[in-house]
Amino acid sequence: MSQAALTARTATRRGKRHANASGATWGSPTTYLLATVLIAVCIAPVLYIIIGGFRTNAQITIDASGWPKPWVIGNYTQVLSSPVFWQEFGNSLISAVSTTVGAVGLALMVSFVIARYKFAGRNAMYSLFAAGLMFPLTVAITPLYLLIKNLGLTNNLLGIILPQIAFALPVTVIILVPFLAAIPKELEEAAAIDGASRLGFFFRMVLPLSLPGVITTGILAFVGAWNGYMLPLFILNDSAQYTLPLGVQAFSSEHSVNTAAVLAFTSLSMIPALLFFSIFERRIVGGLSGAVKG
């Protein structure tokens, strides 16, 4: 609020801004110009992909940076009616949903222990997961592939889901622990007096109260799994198991002359992550800033 007051103050001093009813102001033209440039730079390439999908290859060859003339929807309908796209879409969905449920579920349990039980080794447990941030997938991928191969899980979605859960755990635990630790002890005591066990407390109080953290970490895990490339690249060789990122790549090398179709395929494959993110954007930002503050 005082931030608004400050802005309003500068506004009156400059005499150019006008506060509206909601307290938001029309910023100076420079502010809007800069913001517009930033937005344009950020979304122009994305728009190029989406709009390019509405053109024909002939249009793209003649005028690479032009506007669709006329707009054609053939590329999109062709992709949407191809069983390959839907199979890859389904594989991605299975992988992303299972990873989200697994990572958030396991992390909630272990974070609950770290945040609310007092025992020797509690700090060690936290440090173990915190140290996991130092073990990125890139480093582990070669031996991980061998491990998955020995477990017989190559060409199996489970072979990417389990490692995805494992690699999502550190961030999820680190974001969730402060949420769980912040639940007042009085609540736990009150629940205990009312006859709830520690586990009853977990399900009836902790889950609802830590929902913001759960949503943040859930989205991060979902988007991470949906977009994952390196792990599926190593583990999935059978095109029937491909997730969308591998599908996009396979499609674009198979149809390298059919640029318009590649653009349509690419745009359709980014929709779920974008949709998911835009709905929950506020939550993610909140969760991230909480994590940064430690």
Place this chain on the structure above:
Amino acid sequence: MSESAEALATRSSGSQAARDGAHRAPSRADRPGRARADLRQRLEIVLLSGPAIIVFLTFVIFPVFMAAYYGFFKWKGFGVPTNFVGLQNYITIFTDQNFLDALKHNAFIVVVSLVMQGPAAIAFALLLNQNIRGRSLIRVLIFVPYVISEVIVGTGWGLMLQYQGAVNDLLTKIGLGAFKVDWIADPNIAIWTLMVIISWKYIGFAVILMLAGIQSIPDELYEAAAIDGASYWQIQRWITLPLLGPTIRVWAFLSVIGSMQLFDLVYIIWGQYVSSTAGTSTMATYMVREGRLTGNYGYGNAVAVVIFVISLVIALTYQRFVLRRDTEGALTGEPGRKQK
């Protein structure tokens, strides 16, 4: 770790705490009950934390140790490795010009990412922190590149940057046809092309972090400064920037670690072999090319160990000398402990 009886009493299982209720310090007569509660607490700890720890150790920690082991062998990935070669793989790595080039590219990417993204991200965060109309829409839109996958970014930019692609076409249209270059294949340009794509992809994340950092600065400071008649730029210089320090340092840490591991974008745009001739290869693309694609898994694992050790040394040094000022480092931190 020693625990007081009181802590145990209040922390032990629900039924126990319920019975203790009013009198907090349990009497000696409660011993059997306490032991049972203790056992129950242990069981809960094991049941709740066991699955996560097992999955984590199996798929994250264990592979890294296996890499250290496999790295001492010449091995094609079948059966048990037997051809022990000692440090030979490591000697090969550090005498291979391709790896040294890749390492150099990684170092370049680390530095240029910080220099390109840091100041820009702070500036944009200040811009978006103003209470302007459409702010929430703007925040969603600048996060778009961060949310879409590397494969999509790579495919889209790869098409746009072809010699006959949209970027060169646009340059011609606005009369800058003389600046048409082969953005992807020209070895003098390619790494800068990569830097632009990386910055485009990840700056949204930096902006959002900085924005969150700015918004967590107490309003009273701004009010006091405004009352003292400080100008907008004075306020940003003497209040926002210093108090944003912890956020900037955390972001820089994440950025450096990410740059060291860079794989997807290079591999997708430049493919398996072109990246080294175009001057954009990274340690990770080198690892995949020399380990996975040629089937020399012993060697690939040794490269993984080298990447890990280099990243770890950087991370620990950074935490020891830079991050420690802000918080307990991630490796040494205690759960739920707030910075003082």
